Amino acid sequence: xxxxxxxxxxxxxxxxxxxxxxxxxxxxxxxxxxxxxxxxxxxxxxxxxxxxxxxxxxxxxxxxxxxxxxxxxxxxxxxxxxxxxxxxxxxxxxxxxxxxxxxxxxxxxxxxxxxxxxxxxxxxxxxxxxxxxxxxxxxxxxxxxxxxxxxxxxxxxxxxxxxxxxxxxxxxxxxxxxxxxxxxxxxxxxxxxxxx
Amino acid sequence: xxxxxxxxxxxxxxxxxxxxxxxxxxxxxxxxxxxxxxxxxxxxxxxxxxxxxxxxxxxxxxxxxxxxxxxxxxxxxxxxxxxxxxxxxxxxxxxxxxxxxxxxxxxxxxxxxxxxxxxxxxxxxxxxxxxxxxxxxxxxxxxxxxxxxxxxxxxxxxxxxxxxxxxxxxxxxxxxxxxxxxxxxxxxxxxxxxxxxxxxxxxxxxxxxxxxxxxxxxxxxxxxxxxxxxxxxxxxxxxxxxxxxxxxxxxxxxxxx
Numbered sequence: 001x002x003x004x005x006x007x008x009x010x011x012x013x014x015x016x017x018x019x020x021x022x023x024x025x026x027x028x029x030x031x032x033x034x035x036x037x038x039x040x041x042x043x044x045x046x047x048x049x050x051x052x053x054x055x056x057x058x059x060x061x062x063x064x065x066x067x068x069x070x071x072x073x074x075x076x077x078x079x080x081x082x083x084x085x086x087x088x089x090x091x092x093x094x095x096x097x098x099x100x101x102x103x104x105x106x107x108x109x110x111x112x113x114x115x116x117x118x119x120x121x122x123x124x125x126x127x128x129x130x131x132x133x134x135x136x137x138x139x140x141x142x143x144x145x146x147x148x149x150x151x152x153x154x155x156x157x158x159x160x161x162x163x164x165x166x167x168x169x170x171x172x173x174x175x176x177x178x179x180x181x182x183x184x185x186x187x188x189x190x191x192x193x194x195x196x
Numbered sequence: 197x198x199x200x201x202x203x204x205x206x207x208x209x210x211x212x213x214x215x216x217x218x219x220x221x222x223x224x225x226x227x228x229x230x231x232x233x234x235x236x237x238x239x240x241x242x243x244x245x246x247x248x249x250x251x252x253x254x255x256x257x258x259x260x261x262x263x264x265x266x267x268x269x270x271x272x273x274x275x276x277x278x279x280x281x282x283x284x285x286x287x288x289x290x291x292x293x294x295x296x297x298x299x300x301x302x303x304x305x306x307x308x309x310x311x312x313x314x315x316x317x318x319x320x321x322x323x324x325x326x327x328x329x330x331x332x333x334x335x336x337x338x339x340x341x342x343x344x345x346x347x348x349x350x351x352x353x354x355x356x357x358x359x360x361x362x363x364x365x366x367x368x369x370x371x372x373x374x375x376x377x378x379x380x381x382x383x384x385x386x387x388x389x390x391x392x393x394x395x396x397x398x399x400x401x402x403x404x405x406x407x408x409x410x411x412x413x414x415x416x417x418x419x420x421x422x423x424x425x426x427x428x429x430x431x432x433x434x435x436x437x438x439x440x441x442x443x444x445x446x447x448x449x450x451x452x453x
Contacts, residue, residue, distance in 0.1 A: 033281075038270070038277040134317075134318050138315075142279065151244065
């Protein structure tokens, strides 16, 4: 078993040679095949910093897709995720990232996303991300989120929290219908934070 | 003479203005506008707005897709991550890096799943067209921007997705927008295909369920006689993003800045 890091490093070296696009990844072990981080997608966070989807790698993440001009379900998604966080110990909380991805990047600028974060008084570990304009459909598909703009500018969309492990594999999913988190899902989150 | 100047100026400027906002090579500009879609979504009001956009004149070919795969080897059939993989992906190519001699290089690429098609378009700074954008462009025949009143033309669209389709022959004329092959032997992915139909067993339920899922649903067609649209809609809405078909390819679109 001691040889596996070496093998991984070798495998990675070859992958890096074959794929100059991801040259920055040479120090990280290869992503598992089912990792959602294989998807190339870029974001700007609520502070205006650019980052890549695979930059979320490294700790488990709670991910959802929403938009700020949404008055019914989207606040519930944020409150539901806050509710999950509240059930965790401080040590567990530090190990969990939370990422809210906008379905409406044309209107959800970093300033608008920062405003949403402020209104919900979220704590540390939260990211409110504006995806690059053409990256939303692919993000929605890997997260199995369906959405469609209505003529009035509102969006019909799946309201779900998706739990990813540190390498971006889907561990669990919670369909959000209220601000109260699903106890079974909280257990899944605790398990994800205990492992690894 | 003074009075002619604005006109002359306008005439002189027109080509420059057209050039400034002209389409990318290989693309055609479509004006968009209020469009009567044959698909009725839940919030349908009849006319839907279509913003101006650019669409590729031809579907993406085997040769073009091979060039993309060479530049982005993670999309080779032997390297594609399990997340995006499907058994048939590029299965008709002779080798992992190209179609080979038995597959026509200039033929539309098929056996590509949605993820690969989406990645191809994004790598060009483009995107997949929406279903509505496809429908808008495909409403035109060779001479009319909207030929859908022509019953005989529409009847022939029953052959869409087969070798007998209107645009299946390589020398079939472009439509009025200058676009080829929209009613061809192959189907084409749309960017929004997963959201065309909500999950069947959740539709028509009470508000609570509808809110929980909130998947947009097209419950009916405004015009069930629009065979090309109906066939395509039903086909695409039955697919998964990782699905591949021997007669399913794609082309890209661009929003107007």
